[in-house]
Amino acid sequence: MNDMSPPNDTDSYTTPDGRTIGPVMLEVKNITLRFGGVVAIKDISFDIREGEIRAIIGPNGAGKSSMLNVINGFYHPQEGDILFRGEKRGPMKPFQIAQQGIARTFQNIALFKGMSTLDNIMTGRFTHMKAPVWKQAIWRGEAEREEIENRAFVERIIDFLEIQAIRKTPVGRLPYGLQKRVELGRALAAEPKLLLLDEPMAGMNVEEKEDMSRFILDVNDEFGTTIALIEHDMGVVMDISDRVVVLDYGRKIGDGTPAEVIANPEVIDAYLGVAHD
Amino acid sequence: MVQSVLGDLNTFPKLLAHNVQRFGDAPAYRVKEYGIWQSWTWAEAHADMRATAIGLLELGLQPGDHVAIIGTNRPELYITMTAVSAAGGVAVPIYQEGVAEEIAYVLDHCSAKLVICDDQEQVDKVLEVRDQLPDLREIVYRDPGGLRKYDHSHLHSLESVIELGKSRASDRNAQLDATIAAKGIDDTCVMLYTSGTTGRPKGVVLSNRNILVTAKNTSEFDGLRQTDSVLAYLPMAWVGDFIFSMGQAHWTGFCVCCPEAEHTMQTDLREVGPTYFFAPPRFYEGLLTTVMIRMEDASKIKQKLFHKYMAVAKSVGPRILDGKPVSLGERIQYAIGNALVYAPLRNTLGMSRVRLGYTAGEAIGPEIFEFYRSLGINLKQLYGQTEASVFITQQPDGEVRADTVGVPSPDVELRIAENGEVFYRSPGTFVEYYKNPESTASTKDPEGWVATGDAGFIEKDSGHLRIIDRAKDVGQMADGSLFAPKYVENKLKFFPNILEAVVFGNGRDYCTAFLNIDLGSVGNWAERNNIAYGSYQELAQHPQVLSTLQEHVEEVNRSVAQDEMLSGCQVHRFLILHKQLDADDGELTRTQKVRRRIIEERYGDLIDALYDGSTEVFADTEVTYEDGRKGRVKGQLVIRDAATVPVTTQRVAAE
Numbered sequence A: 001m002n003d004m005s006p007p008n009d010t011d012s013y014t015t016p017d018g019r020t021i022g023p024v025m026l027e028v029k030n031i032t033l034r035f036g037g038v039v040a041i042k043d044i045s046f047d048i049r050e051g052e053i054r055a056i057i058g059p060n061g062a063g064k065s066s067m068l069n070v071i072n073g074f075y076h077p078q079e080g081d082i083l084f085r086g087e088k089r090g091p092m093k094p095f096q097i098a099q100q101g102i103a104r105t106f107q108n109i110a111l112f113k114g115m116s117t118l119d120n121i122m123t124g125r126f127t128h129m130k131a132p133v134w135k136q137a138i139w140r141g142e143a144e145r146e147e148i149e150n151r152a153f154v155e156r157i158i159d160f161l162e163i164q165a166i167r168k169t170p171v172g173r174l175p176y177g178l179q180k181r182v183e184l185g186r187a188l189a190a191e192p193k194l195l196l197l198d199e200p201m202a203g204m205n206v207e208e209k210e211d212m213s214r215f216i217l218d219v220n221d222e223f224g225t226t227i228a229l230i231e232h233d234m235g236v237v238m239d240i241s242d243r244v245v246v247l248d249y250g251r252k253i254g255d256g257t258p259a260e261v262i263a264n265p266e267v268i269d270a271y272l273g274v275a276h277d
Numbered sequence B: 001m002v003q004s005v006l007g008d009l010n011t012f013p014k015l016l017a018h019n020v021q022r023f024g025d026a027p028a029y030r031v032k033e034y035g036i037w038q039s040w041t042w043a044e045a046h047a048d049m050r051a052t053a054i055g056l057l058e059l060g061l062q063p064g065d066h067v068a069i070i071g072t073n074r075p076e077l078y079i080t081m082t083a084v085s086a087a088g089g090v091a092v093p094i095y096q097e098g099v100a101e102e103i104a105y106v107l108d109h110c111s112a113k114l115v116i117c118d119d120q121e122q123v124d125k126v127l128e129v130r131d132q133l134p135d136l137r138e139i140v141y142r143d144p145g146g147l148r149k150y151d152h153s154h155l156h157s158l159e160s161v162i163e164l165g166k167s168r169a170s171d172r173n174a175q176l177d178a179t180i181a182a183k184g185i186d187d188t189c190v191m192l193y194t195s196g197t198t199g200r201p202k203g204v205v206l207s208n209r210n211i212l213v214t215a216k217n218t219s220e221f222d223g224l225r226q227t228d229s230v231l232a233y234l235p236m237a238w239v240g241d242f243i244f245s246m247g248q249a250h251w252t253g254f255c256v257c258c259p260e261a262e263h264t265m266q267t268d269l270r271e272v273g274p275t276y277f278f279a280p281p282r283f284y285e286g287l288l289t290t291v292m293i294r295m296e297d298a299s300k301i302k303q304k305l306f307h308k309y310m311a312v313a314k315s316v317g318p319r320i321l322d323g324k325p326v327s328l329g330e331r332i333q334y335a336i337g338n339a340l341v342y343a344p345l346r347n348t349l350g351m352s353r354v355r356l357g358y359t360a361g362e363a364i365g366p367e368i369f370e371f372y373r374s375l376g377i378n379l380k381q382l383y384g385q386t387e388a389s390v391f392i393t394q395q396p397d398g399e400v401r402a403d404t405v406g407v408p409s410p411d412v413e414l415r416i417a418e419n420g421e422v423f424y425r426s427p428g429t430f431v432e433y434y435k436n437p438e439s440t441a442s443t444k445d446p447e448g449w450v451a452t453g454d455a456g457f458i459e460k461d462s463g464h465l466r467i468i469d470r471a472k473d474v475g476q477m478a479d480g481s482l483f484a485p486k487y488v489e490n491k492l493k494f495f496p497n498i499l500e501a502v503v504f505g506n507g508r509d510y511c512t513a514f515l516n517i518d519l520g521s522v523g524n525w526a527e528r529n530n531i532a533y534g535s536y537q538e539l540a541q542h543p544q545v546l547s548t549l550q551e552h553v554e555e556v557n558r559s560v561a562q563d564e565m566l567s568g569c570q571v572h573r574f575l576i577l578h579k580q581l582d583a584d585d586g587e588l589t590r591t592q593k594v595r596r597r598i599i600e601e602r603y604g605d606l607i608d609a610l611y612d613g614s615t616e617v618f619a620d621t622e623v624t625y626e627d628g629r630k631g632r633v634k635g636q637l638v639i640r641d642a643a644t645v646p647v648t649t650q651r652v653a654a655e
Helices: A064-071 A094-100 A117-123 A133-138 A142-160 A176-189 A206-223 A234-240 A258-262 A265-272 B002-006 B012-023 B042-058 B075-086 B100-109 B120-128 B158-167 B169-182 B208-221 B239-252 B262-272 B281-296 B300-322 B328-349 B366-374 B437-443 B485-493 B519-528 B536-540 B543-561 B596-602 B604-611 B649-654
Strands: A024-035 A038-049 A053-057 A079-084 A102-105 A194-198 A226-230 A243-248 A251-256 B027-033 B036-041 B066-070 B090-094 B114-117 B138-141 B155-157 B188-193 B203-207 B229-231 B255-258 B276-278 B356-359 B379-385 B390-394 B413-416 B421-425 B450-458 B465-470 B498-504 B511-517 B571-576 B616-624 B630-641
Touching (some): A024 A064, A038 A064, A038 A226, A038 A251, A053 A064, A053 A234, A064 A194, A064 A226, A094 A102, A117 A176, A142 A206, A176 A194, A206 A226, A206 A234, A243 A258, A243 A265, A251 A258, A251 A265, A258 A265, B012 B042, B012 B075, B012 B239, B027 B042, B027 B075, B042 B075, B042 B158, B042 B169, B066 B120, B075 B090, B075 B169, B075 B239, B075 B255, B100 B120, B114 B120, B120 B138, B138 B158, B155 B158, B203 B208, B208 B390, B229 B262, B229 B276, B239 B255, B239 B276, B239 B379, B262 B328, B281 B300, B281 B366, B281 B519, B300 B328, B300 B366, B366 B379, B465 B485, B485 B543, B498 B596, B511 B519, B511 B604, B543 B571, B543 B630, B571 B604, B596 B604, B604 B630
Parallel strands (some): A053 A243, A102 A194, A194 A226, B066 B090, B066 B114, B090 B188, B114 B138, B276 B356, B356 B379, B511 B571
Antiparallel strands (some): A243 A251, B027 B036, B413 B421, B571 B630, B616 B630
16 A cells, blocks of 8 residues: 555656556645634645545534635635645635636535526636627627637537536526536536535435546546545545545544545544444 | 349448439438537548448458447448448447347357447447457447547547548558449348347348338338438337438438437437437327426416317317318318417427328327327328338328228238238348348248238228237137237326336236336326325335226226227236336336236236235345346335226127
């Protein structure tokens, strides 16, 4: 198992199943996040490497979603630094971070319910629309060309996620599993380098989970997208992630390959709730 | 003589080249991809076909080699079938839904040298069984999604094969031309596997004569034109699709449109607006059920309007289609109905432009049949099978009825044997079953007569054929009266609530039945009546559902009792199955026909319970999921008794 961990932050290594994991992409250094007197995240450090699937697990209230919100700039931590590709990140707004190539999905689906699948995914292309508002209003030349390019890109995502049949359906009418897929589609539309998924499989049945796992692996494989995901289903985590970081009450209590993590007594205590001797 | 009928156009590659001259820039194929309809003109299809053929030769295709095609309907795959033929091979389309072992059996049986797959799913299945297939050399796929990192030593994208073909064209063109010219009317055109209602699928070898003469005759019978269009959505491995989307399409030059994905068929149907349409009864039933469910949810005014004008349509519509006299008042009423109800409904169904619709494979419910005809859709029935290149009988315009399957197709001769079995002889009659001379001999006699396996008779007045049941399923009850399960099953299935029915009773004192509820229809009823249910199984065993289905069974009994010959087939006891009958479990064929023997074996304990008087039975059944994993479904099933009509006439006659 130890040969899984690379010697240093700038080297690449190959996983047993033949995928190449690159150097560190995003580093979280001694982050502390407080809401008034409540400490949500306490002095946490970990890294995410290029091309890997990184899981964040932990019991309810462990600070997992807060961690994602810190990474995508929605929360600003009181202490600590975030380094993206080796550069320290100053205070940024979420849309600026999106422009850096970080996209996400949400735990409790945040789509535009009245809009169609197609339009929802189109909104994910926002960061790629360069034409100024007045040109879009006139709808000639640049704006029109841009829209066509973006639509073509979105159609590839629709094809990839196999949601052609619901292209024109308002998302509010779709079942939960499909809404999750549309949300993934919207995140992919931004062409992210780092994709943050907040419980992509919550509330799904076995078949939907299998589908979603396959799409996550395919995204990673086909587009080389780095993925950080929060997930509760240990089976899924063990199956698809390269490395796992475990949080409990805002602290980090474990970090390593799924096999290492699951063998860690502190993790077993805190997360899996099984007593050990 | 027939040779001269086709002239030089006696193979698909020759016909395709001829079509380039006839309709070069007209669309030959359409497919929706990335949200836009893409098309191939006849000229483009021909160019791609030649490049593919040379590419396949480069991959080592030898004359007479079998090339399996596994995938959904795609222009590239249709073009590839012609290319295989041009390169001297024989295309063998295979049902893409089949699990790996089923595919392995067919690939092994025909010793396929090459396999053309649509996408990763099919490639995975073939790779899974690759060790069992010593003859298989190369695999080609169309859609590269997810396949980038596979070992490509014997795996090729269709695109790369076409590129290879283009780059080698100058060296191989002459060879290709010679191969195409060498093939004639009696060479094998295609090999299609039967869906295997009984036992293992059989490879039906069909010659160019079989396919092309049939295509020519039937195109002329119905006056098909170059400007027609069809939606190709039924399995490519099915003979019907081969006749419609390949045979008739090449002969008349109409456009074949392929849906974007499996689930978009209904949307694509609306967008394409085909003029020529084929679907099994199940499709028409499902569509009607959807319409009825949506009407029940509509406002009161709309409901009233719908019911008023559907009543008008029912009495007037079919007469207009058949060209019978209709009074002016009725015509005006129908015209109003058309503006308010029928035209919008046809548009929603995607049938605004349908000039000619066919249904076959199973009997269709008279109400369903009438519904479409009353809307002005010219739906007709045909009767056929793989061994006949589809067409045995079909209904001419103006002679359409729900209870017959029509008159013999052009050049088809019919004969009814003493036991009632239907025999035919036609230009479409198959050459042989591949590697199976015994079955060939037992099915086709030296004079060319083929046993259909169906029992039926020809109506004296009209000359139309009526089918009663599968000949081998027709049996006798313990008291000697005739047992024809399909006849009763069809009547049961005409109720929207009943998806599938299996009737037992051969050699028994009375008949019993298994029923499957239609989840769409029953589920909607439950929703409207605030009936909560947790699973399919729970809904199926709900007392009110059982009572509703009991009423249906009793209604069927009353109707069956009126037929003197078959009055003994009334259903005395029935149960609702805890799971849907499924092709993945081997209970249905891939064309959704009931496999009686297998169901009898699997559910022997349930059948015993139907006959031993018990009121409940415990069922525990193994099921196979789509990905091949197995699970179990268990549950307590209620058995109900249904009222029957006493049959007196027969006894009087017997005494």
